[in-house]
Amino acid sequence: MTESIKEGLEGIIAGKTAISTVGKEGLDLTYRGYSIHDLAQNATFEEVVFLLLYNRLPTRNQLSGFIDQLNSLRELPAALQSVLKLIPQDTNPMDVLRTGCSMLGTLEPEDGHRTQEHIAKRLLAILPSMLLFWYQYHQGKGSIETTSESEKTIASHLLHLLYGHPATADQIRALDVALILHAEHEFNASTFTCRVITSTLSDFYSAITGGICALRGPLHGGADEAAMEQISKFHSVEEAEEGIKAMLSKKEKVMGFGHRVYKYGDPRSEIIKQWAKNLSSKTGSQVLFSIAEKIEEVMFKEKHLYPNVDFYSALTYHFLGIPTLLFTPLFVISRTAGWCAHIFEQRANNRLIRPIAEYVGPLPMPYIPIEQRT
Numbered sequence: 001m002t003e004s005i006k007e008g009l010e011g012i013i014a015g016k017t018a019i020s021t022v023g024k025e026g027l028d029l030t031y032r033g034y035s036i037h038d039l040a041q042n043a044t045f046e047e048v049v050f051l052l053l054y055n056r057l058p059t060r061n062q063l064s065g066f067i068d069q070l071n072s073l074r075e076l077p078a079a080l081q082s083v084l085k086l087i088p089q090d091t092n093p094m095d096v097l098r099t100g101c102s103m104l105g106t107l108e109p110e111d112g113h114r115t116q117e118h119i120a121k122r123l124l125a126i127l128p129s130m131l132l133f134w135y136q137y138h139q140g141k142g143s144i145e146t147t148s149e150s151e152k153t154i155a156s157h158l159l160h161l162l163y164g165h166p167a168t169a170d171q172i173r174a175l176d177v178a179l180i181l182h183a184e185h186e187f188n189a190s191t192f193t194c195r196v197i198t199s200t201l202s203d204f205y206s207a208i209t210g211g212i213c214a215l216r217g218p219l220h221g222g223a224d225e226a227a228m229e230q231i232s233k234f235h236s237v238e239e240a241e242e243g244i245k246a247m248l249s250k251k252e253k254v255m256g257f258g259h260r261v262y263k264y265g266d267p268r269s270e271i272i273k274q275w276a277k278n279l280s281s282k283t284g285s286q287v288l289f290s291i292a293e294k295i296e297e298v299m300f301k302e303k304h305l306y307p308n309v310d311f312y313s314a315l316t317y318h319f320l321g322i323p324t325l326l327f328t329p330l331f332v333i334s335r336t337a338g339w340c341a342h343i344f345e346q347r348a349n350n351r352l353i354r355p356i357a358e359y360v361g362p363l364p365m366p367y368i369p370i371e372q373r374t
């Protein structure tokens with residue numbers, strides 16, 4: 001009998017990484033040794049992606065070269081455009097990215113002609129194009145142009161494709177910060193999925209597609225959309241207080257709260273909350289922000305639970321005018337940076353990931369011929 005099973009692998013060290021620290025005493029959340037607070041304050045998303053992929057902060061020249069490379073990789077192949085057009089309008093956009101990523105793997109396979117770095121950059125550059133192309137096509141906007149060079153960064157490109165016109169500097173920075181905060185998080189469920197797939201020597205696209213599948217669930221990436229739906233159900237702080245207490249008394253989960261590792265608060269939450277607050281005053285939607293703060297207060301009083309990154313990210317996206325169904329796909333676009341770094345790291349020192357289970361099934365039984373079974 002195995003004595004120390006940890007359900008959900010809680011607290012189990014399942015491997016080594018030099019990419020990030022999550023909730024380590026004295027370290028909190030760092031990417032390659034840099035504090036998330038410094039990165040969210042000073043860096044751009046592209047700088048963070050470079051840091052994650054190449055293990056160093058880029059020089060000015062390296063960064064502009066990297067951004068130019070990403071811009072040159074935004075184009076959607078014609079066959080992928082055709083597939084995106086065929087995906088029904090009411091499809092969950094996470095399924096669009098899952099299918100799009102897998103399809104790209106058939107068109108541009110990892111077959112020795114393309115380096116893993118190239119595929120990582122291609123995916124980071126093309127995922128926003130894929131998502132917005134499918135979305136705008138089904139909004140009746142026709143086939144939108146996804147390669148415009150005028151928008152240099154992923155955040156500005158994405159918002160331009162969504163709005164149909166350039167976003168403001170504040171809007172771009174808010175999204176950039178959200179992308180930075182979601183870019184990497186050690187051995188979370190989706191990253192671990194990518195590493196398991198990579199450990200079998202499977203290809204890059206399979207690993208990223210698996211990551212998308214794992215991120216889709218509401219206990220992981222899908223929590224941002226669920227949190228938004230929950231916040232928007234309430235019309236006042238009083239209603240929110242009552243409603244959340246009622247949910248807790250029925251033992252229902254309040255999405256956007258709690259975390260497997262951070263038991264005393266998610267460092268990303270305070271950062272993104274400031275952006276939600278800032279945008280709420282600019283868009284005149286203070287009621288929603290007050291409702292969210294009331295939910296936070298009740299969750300702390302009743303359960304000692306803190307908001308995780310998803311709670312105030314949801315509000316930030318909402319105030320940016322992003323439709324709720326696109327929230328989790330934005331998480332994909334950002335987390336692809338971390339997934340790629342983990343695929344590189346797994347490959348650099350690979351061993352098949354294959355744990356064992358404690359058997360709790362029946363003891364050995366004699367085989368019963370089919371004619372004797374009742």
Ligand code: CMC
Binds near residue numbers: 188252
């Ligand atoms: N609402 C109400 N109760 C909660 C919540 C919540 N959001 N989170 C945990 N609890 C309670 C849970 O009911 C349980 O109570 P009891 O001991 O009385 O049965 C206790 O806290 C422990 O919960 P757990 O689910 O066993 O804890 P876990 O470490 O397995 O779960 C979690 C971590 C994130 C899955 C969980 O907190 C949760 O389901 N949160 C809501 C979903 C969510 O916001 N997910 C995003 C996670 S952060 C971003 C990301 O990684 O994608």
